[in-house]
Each structure stands twice: as C-alpha cells, then as structure tokens.
Amino acid sequence: MTFDPATLDMLGRDVVRPPFLAWLDIVGDPVRATTWETSLRLSGTGDPDLDDQLFSAVSPVMGSVSGVKRATGGTETVTATLSGIVGPNSDLLNVLGDETKWKGRVARLWFLTLNSAGDRVGAVVPFYTGRMVGFAISGSAKQQTAKITIESYLASLTAASNRTYLDQADFTPGDVSASLTLAVANGAGTP
Structure with a gap:
C-alpha cells in the first residue's frame, strides 16, 4: 500500500518519514548508522546486531539507501551511499583494497516506528x-562518495548455473564460434 504525500497533506496531517538504521559488517570497522536526529543505542530488542550497539547519526543528505524492491525470486540489488567523505581517505581505500574485510559479509537495514508525537522510538522493524x-x-580529490552494493541473502544461497556458450561444439560438431570468440577477446583476430 502506498500513500500519496499530497493526499496526506490534504487531510491536514504531516508526512512522517521513519528513521532508518543500517549495519555493514566490515571487519575491524563495522558501520552502524542511523538517520535519527541523534546517535542511538538500543537495548532489549532481542537482536544482538542491535542491542547495546551505538548507531551514529548521519544526515539523510549525506547517506542514502536505495529502495528495496521485492519480487518472487528475492529482492533487487540495494545500494548504500555515503557522500561528503573528505578525500583521499586512505583508511577507506585500505578497506576497499582488501575484499576479505567486506565482500560477502552481512548488511542489515531496519526502520524505526515512532510514538504519536514523533519524538520517541517505538518498535524497530x-x-x-x-x-x-x-x-x-x-x-574528486576533495570530496568522495562511497557506494556499497548489497545482494539479498537469496542471491548468496543460489549457486551460479556455470552455463556458457563456449561449449557449443559439444552439441554441434564443427561449430567454431567458441574459439573465434576467445580469439577476438584476446586480440588475436581469427583463430
């Protein structure tokens, strides 16, 4: 269900955008951020990724997460972006250079429900x-943007088919399209 903000405004109600929480499990430097007004430390949620962890306040202007589009086979790729990084940031470049610190590791997103006044956290969803x-x-050299691409957990559970068109000669004897393709890709021209 979606609501048109113009319709809500016509009803005399303010549009309330929920604050978000994000956790990126980067080895040695996990990222925990929130779009809440101030940094936030939750307790009693029963979720070890949330309880007693400090989520630093980040302006929604500086950080963003793409929409989560769900479908039968899972969700589309989600991107998290952090803008305004003063560059060059050698710590961030060192993390990027070592894929074992971030690649394949967990990223989680939550949103916060608020009380009717909008000033206290209700549930964390x-x-x-x-x-x-x-x-x-x-x-640029003065300001950088970091962009993290996140795939759903279903993508990590599904193995690649390992299918290729390079095995066409197995099905059609005399077909040399695979060797021609490889030759062109390697700059050799025709085989």
Missing part, C-alpha cells in the same frame, strides 16, 4: 538483510 558484493569510490 527489520526490512532487509543481504550480503555486500560491491564497493566503489567516486568523486
């Missing part, structure tokens, strides 16, 4: 769990 599969930095 988990809405996405995935694995980090890509990490890139873009921008």
Whole structure:
C-alpha cells in the first residue's frame, strides 16, 4: 500500500518519514548508522546486531539507501551511499583494497516506528538483510562518495548455473564460434 504525500497533506496531517538504521559488517570497522536526529543505542530488542550497539547519526543528505524492491525470486540489488567523505581517505581505500574485510559479509537495514508525537522510538522493524558484493569510490580529490552494493541473502544461497556458450561444439560438431570468440577477446583476430 502506498500513500500519496499530497493526499496526506490534504487531510491536514504531516508526512512522517521513519528513521532508518543500517549495519555493514566490515571487519575491524563495522558501520552502524542511523538517520535519527541523534546517535542511538538500543537495548532489549532481542537482536544482538542491535542491542547495546551505538548507531551514529548521519544526515539523510549525506547517506542514502536505495529502495528495496521485492519480487518472487528475492529482492533487487540495494545500494548504500555515503557522500561528503573528505578525500583521499586512505583508511577507506585500505578497506576497499582488501575484499576479505567486506565482500560477502552481512548488511542489515531496519526502520524505526515512532510514538504519536514523533519524538520517541517505538518498535524497530527489520526490512532487509543481504550480503555486500560491491564497493566503489567516486568523486574528486576533495570530496568522495562511497557506494556499497548489497545482494539479498537469496542471491548468496543460489549457486551460479556455470552455463556458457563456449561449449557449443559439444552439441554441434564443427561449430567454431567458441574459439573465434576467445580469439577476438584476446586480440588475436581469427583463430
């Protein structure tokens, strides 16, 4: 169900956007961030990824997470972006350079429900769990943007089919398209 903000405004109600929590399990430097007004430490949720962990406040202008689009086979790729990093940031570049510190590791997202006044946290609702599969930095020498690509946990459970068109000669004797493709890809021209 979706609500049109213009319709809510016509009803005389303010549009309330829930604060979000994000956890990126990076070895040695886990990222815990929230779009809540101040940094937040929760307790009693029963979730060890949340309880007694400090989630640092990040302006929604500086950090963003793409929409989570669900389908029968799982969710589409989600991206988390952190802008305004003063560059060059050698600590961040060192993390990027060592894929064992982040690749395939867990990323989780929650949103917070608020009381009717909007000033206290009600429930914490988990809405996405995935694995980090890509990490890139873009921008200038003065300011950088880090972008993390996250795949759903279903993507990590599903094995690749390992199918290729390079085995066509197994099915059609005399077919040389595989050797031609490899030759062109390697700059050799025709085989």
